[in-house]
Amino acid sequence: MTKAESNQLPNEEKQKAGHYSRLYRKFVFLTLISSLVPLLLVGWGIYIYYSDFSKDRLKTSFQNQVESHRKIIELFLKERTHDLQLVALNHKLEEIQKQPNLIRVLDSINREGQYFTDLGIINDQGKHLTYIGPYDLMDKNYSQTFWFKEVMKKGYFVSDMFTGFRGSPHIIIASLRIEGEKRWIIRASIETEYLRSLVENVKIGATGEVYLLNQAGILQTSPRFGGRIMDKAPLPIEQFREESGIRTLTLAGSNPTSISSKQIVAHAWMRDPHWLLVVKQEYDEAFHDVNHANRATLIFLHLSLLGIIIITAIITRTMVKTIEKRDLESEQLNKQLIQAGKLASLGELSAGVAHEINNPLAIILMENQVVRDTVDEFPELDADFKEQLIDSLSQIDSQVQRCNLITHNLLRFSRRTVSQIEAVDINAFLNEVIQLMANRAKGMGVHFNTNLEEGQKPIYSDPSQLQQVFLNLINNAIDAHEGKPYGSITISTRSDFQKQGVIIEVADTGSGIPKENLERIFDPFFTTKPVGKGTGLGLSISYSLINKLGGDISVQSVVGQGTHFTLFLPFNRPEDSEKNDEEHPGQTLMPESKKETKQ
Amino acid sequence: MKRARVLIVDDEEAFADNIAKLISKRGYDIKAVYNGQSALTALDEDDFDVIILDLKMPGMDGLTTLKNIKGKKPSVEVIILTGHGSMESGIDGIQLGAFDFIMKPVRFDELYDKIRQAYQRKLVHEEPVQGSPTDKE
Numbered sequence: 055m056t057k058a059e060s061n062q063l064p065n066e067e068k069q070k071a072g073h074y075s076r077l078y079r080k081f082v083f084l085t086l087i088s089s090l091v092p093l094l095l096v097g098w099g100i101y102i103y104y105s106d107f108s109k110d111r112l113k114t115s116f117q118n119q120v121e122s123h124r125k126i127i128e129l130f131l132k133e134r135t136h137d138l139q140l141v142a143l144n145h146k147l148e149e150i151q152k153q154p155n156l157i158r159v160l161d162s163i164n165r166e167g168q169y170f171t172d173l174g175i176i177n178d179q180g181k182h183l184t185y186i187g188p189y190d191l192m193d194k195n196y197s198q199t200f201w202f203k204e205v206m207k208k209g210y211f212v213s214d215m216f217t218g219f220r221g222s223p224h225i226i227i228a229s230l231r232i233e234g235e236k237r238w239i240i241r242a243s244i245e246t247e248y249l250r251s252l253v254e255n256v257k258i259g260a261t262g263e264v265y266l267l268n269q270a271g272i273l274q275t276s277p278r279f280g281g282r283i284m285d286k287a288p289l290p291i292e293q294f295r296e297e298s299g300i301r302t303l304t305l306a307g308s309n310p311t312s313i314s315s316k317q318i319v320a321h322a323w324m325r326d327p328h329w330l331l332v333v334k335q336e337y338d339e340a341f342h343d344v345n346h347a348n349r350a351t352l353i354f355l356h357l358s359l360l361g362i363i364i365i366t367a368i369i370t371r372t373m374v375k376t377i378e379k380r381d382l383e384s385e386q387l388n389k390q391l392i393q394a395g396k397l398a399s400l401g402e403l404s405a406g407v408a409h410e411i412n413n414p415l416a417i418i419l420m421e422n423q424v425v426r427d428t429v430d431e432f433p434e435l436d437a438d439f440k441e442q443l444i445d446s447l448s449q450i451d452s453q454v455q456r457c458n459l460i461t462h463n464l465l466r467f468s469r470r471t472v473s474q475i476e477a478v479d480i481n482a483f484l485n486e487v488i489q490l491m492a493n494r495a496k497g498m499g500v501h502f503n504t505n506l507e508e509g510q511k512p513i514y515s516d517p518s519q520l521q522q523v524f525l526n527l528i529n530n531a532i533d534a535h536e537g538k539p540y541g542s543i544t545i546s547t548r549s550d551f552q553k554q555g556v557i558i559e560v561a562d563t564g565s566g567i568p569k570e571n572l573e574r575i576f577d578p579f580f581t582t583k584p585v586g587k588g589t590g591l592g593l594s595i596s597y598s599l600i601n602k603l604g605g606d607i608s609v610q611s612v613v614g615q616g617t618h619f620t621l622f623l624p625f626n627r628p629e630d631s632e633k634n635d636e637e638h639p640g641q642t643l644m645p646e647s648k649k650e651t652k653q
Numbered sequence: 654m655k656r657a658r659v660l661i662v663d664d665e666e667a668f669a670d671n672i673a674k675l676i677s678k679r680g681y682d683i684k685a686v687y688n689g690q691s692a693l694t695a696l697d698e699d700d701f702d703v704i705i706l707d708l709k710m711p712g713m714d715g716l717t718t719l720k721n722i723k724g725k726k727p728s729v730e731v732i733i734l735t736g737h738g739s740m741e742s743g744i745d746g747i748q749l750g751a752f753d754f755i756m757k758p759v760r761f762d763e764l765y766d767k768i769r770q771a772y773q774r775k776l777v778h779e780e781p782v783q784g785s786p787t788d789k790e
Contacts, residue, residue, distance in 0.1 A: 416758035
């Protein structure tokens, strides 16, 4: 065997391994595509849809909050204005300008809460007639102030936050009373603290803030972060032209807590006064819950993804392993089938050949006899010549016998030989065979080990065919020790009740059989023995005999370590065997019986 | 002892002729025919003690010939020659009443022995028939 050939086998195995790993990758790829793509599409679709949906809902509720808050503030200011208008309508100047009366009025309008800081009655000249409150404003003249002009024109007025005479930011509400010819104004300032608390009632998380702006963008309340009352608002008022709205803005942080943050900003314009309510919160906080839920969804999605990948990998691996195993099994089965087919056709062929050869051989033998007879009829022949002739005729005779042996073997190998089925105690039988071979084995330095299972049930088989098989196996095993000083042959038996038969193993410690020969040892005429020493039929005959007896034979071998034959023989012979011998079990027609007839 | 009469039936003419030659030299009456049909014809014309019958022949095969022979002359001893090497057909032959079978190729001595045995048996079987008048009745 050349080097190139020996390299072919590993290559083939490598190719096979490549084939299975390609198969594995293909399966994994297809399974993943078909399972992950829909999962991801649905998962991401749901994620995007619900994320948008819940954000919209959140925004809407944010917006609603702003809206309702705007209404509260509007309502508050409206009610306060009504309070003053009511007071103005229900009192005459003479009464109300008396200090105790005004105190009573202030008390009654502050009955539900400390809405008003102070209260004053001002005449149409802008001079205070009466004033109750913490500031000293009696001598102030308001005739030139913007609100005085407005109230004289409109009848009532709600101011923006302004500093005024008192020097601190406040809002005033004023209402004009026309009492006959007299015109007077009742003016009150709103408790800034109260307004602030009203506005900041909208408490939104840790980062939320609410504030009011006037039309000019001046802060009407102090925001929680950045900016103070009466300052210019951090957001330009131009952004909030619509009635109401919501948007997200990325702001360069004007305060230490938000260096640069994404903010959600909702706003609503009040009608009277025309102020802007702004509610602002950091985006992340506002959408914390939604984001949290979304993250959970995504984590779940990706965990499922990972799970599918792992499961796919495992399942595919198992699947490919199974396929590999199946392939291997079918390959072995194929090999066996090919072997069986080969043997069957060779059996037919050799039977045919043997028959064709037998006839001429028979004629040769008869001619031989004719010549012998003729020689006897001529006694006057030269003695030397006669002797030579007889010698040659004997040689012809023995060579024909040799041919006869070969054809006989061939015919035995073919299926046409008859089995004699009887009960065989396999252990005793094997011991007999070992006895037969003991001398030859001893001569080669080989000893026998037996490991025979006790209490074996007898099998129904053909002892003479079995003997042929085992003699052959043992002969080969002994021959395998050629060149080795010593060795052993181990023969063991065990019952296999599942397969209803007995397993016989013949293992030797001989030279072993190379892999490339192992596949061919059951082929007829395959032999590694020198020419003339073996016909190459032994194992193929054994193979066909064992097959015919319903069993099977397999071989394993490691070069240098030995060869191990495993035979299986059924307890009972299969049904499809020849009926003749079952009908006439006593009629023995083996060569031995012929001898008996002779005697 | 009267001369035994032997019929050899084999499609291998050389083989049949050789055997005829060898047997007649040894003091038997022998006739060689080359197929089953002529064997039956020969049997009609003459009496034979032993028939050597090849199993595999063209035309009427050996077993059919054997059946017909046994139908005509049950007492004749038939030795089957089988070139098949197949014992099954030999066994079939014995079940049909053949004396024994011999596998080709066969040494002449062996065949000769077998013919003698067959003839002996024929004689043994015939003796009571010839010797006892009760059987004739």
